[in-house]
Every structure is written in C-alpha cells, then in structure tokens.
Amino acid sequence: EVQLVESGGGLVQVGGSLRLSCTASGFTFEDYAIGWFRQAPGKEREGVSCVANSDGSTYYEHSVKGRFTASSDRAKNTVYLQMNSLKPEDTGIYYCAAKWDILATMKTFCVDTPHHDIDYWGKGTPVTVSS
Numbered sequence: 755e756v757q758l759v760e761s762g763g764g765l766v767q768v769g770g771s772l773r774l775s776c777t778a779s780g781f782t783f784e785d786y787a788i789g790w791f792r793q794a795p796g797k798e799r800e801g802v803s804c805v806a807n808s809d810g811s812t813y814y815e816h817s818v819k820g821r822f823t824a825s826s827d828r829a830k831n832t833v834y835l836q837m838n839s840l841k842p843e844d845t846g847i848y849y850c851a852a853k854w855d856i857l858a859t860m861k862t863f864c865v866d867t868p869h870h871d872i873d874y875w876g877k878g879t880p881v882t883v884s885s
Contacts, residue, residue: 756780756874758850763879766840774835774879776850784808786873787855787863788833790824793878794846801864802848805833806855813860817843840883850876 762774776788789804804813805824812824823836837844852874857863863872 758852758874758876760848760850760876760879763848763881765882765884768841768883768885770840770883771836771838772840772881774837774848774850774881776833776835776876778831778833778852781852781874783831784828785855786852787857787860788824788826789851789853789860789863789872790833790835791849791851791864791869792844792846792881793849794843797846799849799869803835804860804864806857806860807833808855811860813864815864837881840881842883842885845881845883847878847880849878 757779759777766772784807787806790802791799792802793799802815803824805826807826821839825834851872853863853872
C-alpha cells in the first residue's frame with residue numbers, strides 16, 4: 755500500500771521556522787520526485803517546492819526562494835521542507851505528493867503537471883503563521 759505521511763505542521767509566529775517531513779512507503783522512492791503543494795484558505799493548491807529523489811535537483815516557487823529548503827533522505831524514504839522566516843501568506847495546508855520521475859525538470863512537476871496526473875498524495879499538514 756502506498757503511503758505519504760506528512761508531519762511537522764503547526765502554529766508559528768511571523769519570522770519563525772518549521773520543518774515538514776514527508777515519509778513515503780509502498781513504492782521505489784528514488785524513482786519518484788516529491789513535491790510540496792500548499793493550499794491557502796480560499797485559493798487553489800499550488801506547488802511550493804519539488805525535489806527529485808534521484809539527483810536532488812530542486813525547484814522553488816518564487817515567493818519562498820531563499821526561505822524554504824527541500825531535501826531528500828533516501829535512507830529514510832523521507833523528504834523535508836525547512837521553512838524559515840515564515841510569513842502570514844505561508845499559511846495553508848501543505849500536501850506532499852509523488853510523481854514518477856520522467857519529468858524534464860522539477861519546475862515541470864511543481865508548476866506544469868495537472869494535479870490529477872500526480873501519482874500519489876498525502877493527507878496534508880496544516881501550517882498557520884500568526885502575526
């Protein structure tokens with residue numbers, strides 16, 4: 755059974771940090787790319803950061819560049835999203851997703867892949883940044 759389990763969300767003040775984790779099981783981890791998608795209240799779900807487990811290549815949405823860092827630990831089948839200098843606009847449900855990595859780039863996964871074409875989704879973890 756395929757599972758993507760997110761953890762690490764919570765309530766944090768502006769300027770604070772959180773580290774999200776996504777632990778995968780049920781598929782060959784290094785053959786897939788993992789993406790973090792955020793859905794803010796009343797908005798569409800958007801790709802925030804994507805990482806290729808094969809070579810570690812990454813993509814970051816422009817509003818999080820320099821603040822968020824995605825990393826992959828193949829020994830633990832886990833992808834992390836370190837989020838620093840958090841802003842109220844970072845508030846939302848953060849979903850982990852996996853796509854078989856035949857993608858041209860991680861931007862292709864985060865931005866150009868229709869969400870119904872993504873292979874697996876986690877249930878999400880909430881992040882609230884309070885001012």
